[in-house]
Amino acid sequence: MTSGGDSPGMNAAIRAVVRTAIFSGLDVFGIYRGYEGMIDNQIEQLYSSSVSNIVQRGGTVLKTARSKRFMEYNGRLQAYNNLREHNIDALVAIGGNGTFTGASIFDREFDFPIIGLPGTIDNDLYGTDATIGYDTAVNTVVEAADKIRDTANSHERLFFIEVMGRDAGFIALRSGIACGAEFILVPETTTYIDNFTRLLKHDWRKSKTSGIVIVAEGDDSGGAYEIAKQVKERLPEMDARVTILGHIQRGGSPSGFDRVLASTLGYIAVKGLLGGHRGEMAGIVNKEVVFTPFEKAIKHHKDINKEMLEMSRILAL
Numbered sequence: 001m002t003s004g005g006d007s008p009g010m011n012a013a014i015r016a017v018v019r020t021a022i023f024s025g026l027d028v029f030g031i032y033r034g035y036e037g038m039i040d041n042q043i044e045q046l047y048s049s050s051v052s053n054i055v056q057r058g059g060t061v062l063k064t065a066r067s068k069r070f071m072e073y074n075g076r077l078q079a080y081n082n083l084r085e086h087n088i089d090a091l092v093a094i095g096g097n098g099t100f101t102g103a104s105i106f107d108r109e110f111d112f113p114i115i116g117l118p119g120t121i122d123n124d125l126y127g128t129d130a131t132i133g134y135d136t137a138v139n140t141v142v143e144a145a146d147k148i149r150d151t152a153n154s155h156e157r158l159f160f161i162e163v164m165g166r167d168a169g170f171i172a173l174r175s176g177i178a179c180g181a182e183f184i185l186v187p188e189t190t191t192y193i194d195n196f197t198r199l200l201k202h203d204w205r206k207s208k209t210s211g212i213v214i215v216a217e218g219d220d221s222g223g224a225y226e227i228a229k230q231v232k233e234r235l236p237e238m239d240a241r242v243t244i245l246g247h248i249q250r251g252g253s254p255s256g257f258d259r260v261l262a263s264t265l266g267y268i269a270v271k272g273l274l275g276g277h278r279g280e281m282a283g284i285v286n287k288e289v290v291f292t293p294f295e296k297a298i299k300h301h302k303d304i305n306k307e308m309l310e311m312s313r314i315l316a317l
């Protein structure tokens with residue numbers, strides 16, 4: 001099952017789960033539309049051929065959804081009855097925070113073994129260095145920012161580019177470093193508008209005639225439009241523009257990194273279930289497979305590397 005926001009590489013993970021399970025002598029079922037499909041019994045047996053030619057495709061062939069009904073006991077009970085009806089006795093749930101919160105409650109209520117795979121572009125899960133889709137999303141941002149840089153240069157403009165990440169700044173930080181952003185604004189640090197405009201002014205006086213500011217959507221400045229408005233009020237001479245990258249960050253063919261990560265974790269998920277793991281997310285930390293209890297994966301935020309933030313600023317001076 002894939003659930004929550006889709007991310008590039010989910011298909012590679014589905015393929016790995018299906019084929020590893022079949023190789024291990026198991027029957028495999030796909031649940032469509034996440035927990036919604038579990039409640040509505042949208043469950044079908046999958047075969048090796050069901051997952052042919054998908055390793056390179058973005059999105060998820062199982063579709064996905066965010067389910068309000070699964071937050072209620074009656075929804076979960078209905079879902080449990082459907083799983084029993086199909087003789088399903090373990091689940092691989094590919095998703096993020098919401099998916100694992102639901103999985104954790106479901107396991108406690110119905111004693112149901114579940115392994116989670118980190119499928120989200122946000123990279124906001126503890127217990128894995130990277131989530132499936134994060135690398136591709138960063139590459140998408142970098143490609144877009146490079147294009148914006150061309151026009152920013154030609155017109156001598158300042159661009160505020162807003163990127164996804166919910167309340168985490170991982171996409172912003174990594175893509176900002178890669179595209180040489182002048183500033184990166186993330187929720188993990190406070191943005192002081194007066195300080196920010198002072199630095200901008202200083203940069204422009206010294207050498208800059210154009211620039212890129214990567215703004216994480218969860219930044220406390222209120223997002224790219226808000227910060228651009230405040231900068232224009234203070235520095236009316238600056239020709240500023242805003243680009244919200246939005247859902248293009250969630251689509252596209254997964255990078256090689258994401259395909260390998262997803263394939264490895266899909267394989268590990270089945271092996272883990274067969275080896276008695278449950279209630280945990282499979283991840284890779286320092287090249288090692290790690291199983292992290294759902295509660296920890298959700299609640300213990302990975303820290304953003306503040307030194308990388310400082311580095312990005314030094315390198316852009």
Ligand code: F6P
Pocket residue numbers: 005096120121122164165166217250
């Ligand atoms: O969690 C992935 C994500 O793309 C976030 O970065 C973003 O805040 C959110 O999902 C958007 O969700 P939706 O597609 O439901 O609007």
